[in-house]
Amino acid sequence: MKNMSPPLALTMGDASGIGPEIVAKVLAKGGERVVVFGSHVVMQDIVRRLGLNIEVQRIDAPDAGRFQPRTIEVIDTTRIVEPPPIGQISAISGQAAFDAIVAAIAAAKDADVSGIVTAPINKEAMASAGIRYPGHTEILADYGGVKRVAMMLANDDIRTVLVTIHTSLRKAIEQGDFDAQMSAIRLAHEGGKALGFPTPRVAVAGLNPHAGEGGLFGDEETRIIRPAIDAARAEGIDATGPYPGDTVFMQARQGRFDVVVAQYHDQGLIPVKYLGLEKGVNITLGLPFVRTSPDHGTAFDIAGRGIADHASLETALVYAKRLVAAQTKTN
Structure with missing residues (x-):
């Protein structure tokens, strides 16, 4: 384990959208060297809603992850105490999504994670929380220092x-x-x-x-x-x-x-x-760390129904591993 690279950070995305669902589906088998940055309350709720036989564990730092089968490990980066409303704009979800991204960036800059994969966020939800960024890219550039x-x-x-x-x-x-x-x-x-x-x-x-x-x-x-x-x-x-x-x-x-x-x-x-x-x-x-994401949005219209397709997020995870491996090879 000591010779392995740090795990990947996977941000939960907007808690009112399909982000938590596709994160749970991608990590359902467990064993991936991935730590979720977000809310263990939300992840526990979606696992229950989906009827998945998965344990959601709360950890304090990426290096505390054990990456066991059928286990999702979450670093709490939010103040959420109960699941926010699903399928609608929520300032609570917007703030939580932003906080998870910022925390993941800090971990990547400190080399505590080898890269970041982000689930979808909603710009209106962030704006309702007073966060004035038009998207992930601008947040990553600003907090990434480029x-x-x-x-x-x-x-x-x-x-x-x-x-x-x-x-x-x-x-x-x-x-x-x-x-x-x-x-x-x-x-x-x-x-x-x-x-x-x-x-x-x-x-x-x-x-x-x-x-x-x-x-x-x-x-x-x-x-x-x-x-x-x-x-x-x-x-x-x-x-x-x-x-x-x-x-x-x-x-x-x-x-x-x-x-x-x-x-x-x-x-x-x-x-x-x-x-x-x-x-x-x-x-x-152009970032000092790897970052990938699925090529779709929060899909509020189907959030919470258990029908969201997690294929793009799974592909984003594959690309992140590929880019981290290439980066490690060149360093």
Whole structure:
């Protein structure tokens, strides 16, 4: 045991959504080197609701985990004393979700956990608790102590990195400057290497229809994006483009590219999610620790009914182990 890496942290997500349910389902067999950051009260309640033959144990620190079969070990990071309402916006659940993330980040920075896997949170619930973060990524960057991060959405067919994340389309155009392009291309390159591509082929999507059509539909491609690609190539990165956004993902799926850099949130996420939420994983690049998450939300409409699909969270756990192993190998 002493020679093993620290366990992974798995944050419970919004307690009013499907997070606790999919966490319980993923860990139902037990034996995984995973510690849940959240509420043992909520986890005990969902285990009872699902009728699972699982023991929920409360522990004080990640290194206290024994990882026995049919056992879920939880570090209490919340003040929840009774399960919050299921299937609706709750400030209590929003605060608890935020507290679990912050605690997991602190543990990752102290190397008490080898990485973080996060269950879904609800932005409205956090806002109702007075927490003004638009999503996981911004919390991770702020508390992780880094200025530049990028979202990589990955499945077996496509891997895409976003230049801009949770912002309006108007602001995304403004924020996609040369520095943002360079950061995304570099992180796409590093992320591709972490996933096993020795020299990732990075395709950069254009912002405008037909990648600007030589300036007819906008000049961002010639003025900003192409110079960034040229600069990245000068650094030894195999980056090409800009390519029209309506065909580059098809080409990536056919095997021409390993990673696609998308200019804004929906441009990059729609192709990945169209192939199936159960296959998609969100990876945060640029952090000093590994972080993955499922590619779906809190699903309040089905919360508490026992029908939530845990496949994407299970895939996120697999990717986290893979990235931790690659990181350990290179260190």
